[in-house]
Amino acid sequence: MTAISRSKKWVVQLAVLALIALGTTFALEIADPQTADAQSSVRPPAGAVNQGADSGPQGGEVPGASSGNLSDSEMWRAVRKGIRGTVSIPDKNAGLMVQSEGDAWRATKNGPIATWGVLGLAGMVVLLAIFYLIRGKIRVDHGMSGRTITRFADMERxxxxxxxxxxxxLAITGLNITYGKYFLLPLLGKSGFATIAAGGKWLHNYVAFAFMAGLVMILVMWIKENFPNKYDLEWLAKGGGMFVKGVHPPSKKFNAGQKILFWLVIWGGLGLSLTGIALLFPFQFDFPAGMEPIQQMQFATTWHAIISLVMVVVVIAHIYIGTVGMExxxxxxxxxxxDENWAKEHHSVWAKEASKSRGGRKSKAVPAE
Ligand code: HEM
Known part of the structure; x- marks a missing residue:
């Protein structure tokens, strides 16, 4: 324990405290009967049920006379099961009074998806804090050489x-859509939260296009370096050398871990883009075919939420390793x-190729201070 500095202990203690606080608050929030009991929350409007002798059938009417021969209970059962009426307005979806699957959809989004999402996010933060405590910052074992190699061109960056x-x-504004009502609403009050949520939603809609452009750029620039090669299995078997000091499995420009991130970002990003476009332009696409239009919207929001939460959890680890985690x-x-030594330790095959292709050119030496 002597090797563990005070500051590291602080990081872990804070992370664990944050997890406990977050978990407790969230558990209390979702224990709210309105959310937990969502299955039973669709009921006929108060005025529509038989409210006693005074408001009961009069003048020879039978219960539910307004709906033909159905009794009130039969009528509401049919409504609950998704009976469709005819409407003369252009939006034929208005003929569906209650779409009961919407209830299950809402319960799933506010229940398991939101719960697993918060556990995944907090779990990753705690895991990284523990990793930092045990492994510390991954140093360049041979020290910095002071000479550098170009790793990414301007366009790549x-x-x-x-x-x-x-x-x-997108992650911050998106997380606010799912979790803001639990965390920010009590802090900011209704009108403050409404302003933040509306602004965030607006930003989310437009920034999505920048994300799609970035996705296409990295796909085009990096795809050829992200196909599997003979170094990947060894890299994975040795855990990328992340857990043991001095272990550096060989790798080309991208190692197996980076390739996993790349393909997750590409396929996840594609999934987010398609479901996001479906939500930006509701009822414009018949996908997945065979579903009711409203079910297609539910499909899009559900997958949009699941994919984005998985991506945010993974990207937190990526940001850690790209900043405080690795020198x-x-x-x-x-x-x-x-630095040349960094390149030799983490991407040895690429470093060799890069220095060969540089030919006789000298690498950029950084003058000693
Ligand atoms: C503050 C945020 C971020 C930092 C500091 C950061 C840092 C880095 C660094 C240093 C690399 C190059 C690693 C190398 O030389 O081998 C990299 C690569 C990459 N980054 Fe990021 N990144 C951030 C956010 C993101 C986000 C949000 C995404 C995707 C949604 C992303 C996707 C990628 C991908 C696909 C690569 C190439 C594969 C890899 O190196 O892992 N990055 N990032």
Whole structure:
């Protein structure tokens, strides 16, 4: 324990406290009978049920006379099961009075999805804090050489930052849609929260297009370096050398872990984009075919929420390793130049290829201070 500095202990203690506070608050919130008992929350309007002798059938009418031969209970059962009426307005969906699956959809979103999401987010933060406590910052074992190699060209960094900044804005504004009512609403009050939520929703709608552009850019620029190769299995078997000091499995430009992140971002990003477009332009696409239009919207919001939560959890780990977790890593996306020793330790095959292709050119030496 002597090797563990006070500051590291603080980080873990704070993270564990945050997790407990978050978990408790959230558990209390979702224990709210309105959410937990959502299955039974669709009821006929108060005035529609038989309210006693005075408001009962009069003048020879039978219960539910307004709906033909059905009794009130039969009528509401039919409504609850999704009976469709005819309407003369253009939106034929208005003929459906109650779509009961909407209740299950709401209960799933506010229940398991929201709960697993918060556990995943807090769990990842705690896991990273524990990893930091045990492993510390991953250092360049041979020390910085002072010479650098170009790792990412300007265009690559532009694509990455377009994707990263837009993703972070989308993540914050998106998380607010799911969790804001539990955490911010009690803090800001109804009108304060409404302003933040409406602004966030507006931002979310427009920033989505920057995210899609960033996604296309990294796909085009990096796809060829992200197909599996012979180094990947060894990299995975050795845990990327993350857990043991001095272990550095060979890798080309991207290692197996980075490839997993890349494909997760590409496929997840595609899923988010398609479901997001379906939500931006509701009822315009017949997908998945065979579902009711309103079910298609429920499908889109549900998958949008699941994919985004998984991505945010994984991206938290990526941001950790690209900043405080690994010495010298941020430079790759900051200046585009990485230290030669960093390159040799983390991407040995790529480093060799890069210095060969540089030919006789000298790498950029950083003068000693
Ligand atoms: C503050 C936020 C972020 C930081 C500091 C950061 C940092 C980095 C760094 C340093 C690299 C290069 C690693 C290397 O040289 O091997 C990188 C690569 C990459 N980043 Fe980020 N990143 C951030 C946010 C994001 C976000 C939000 C996404 C996606 C939604 C993302 C996706 C990627 C991908 C796909 C790569 C290439 C594969 C990889 O190196 O893992 N990044 N990032």
């Amino acid at each position: 532009m694509g990455h930052w377009l994707l990263a900044v837009s993703f972070i804005i 010298g890593a941020y430079d790759a996306m900051g200046t585009g130049e990485v």
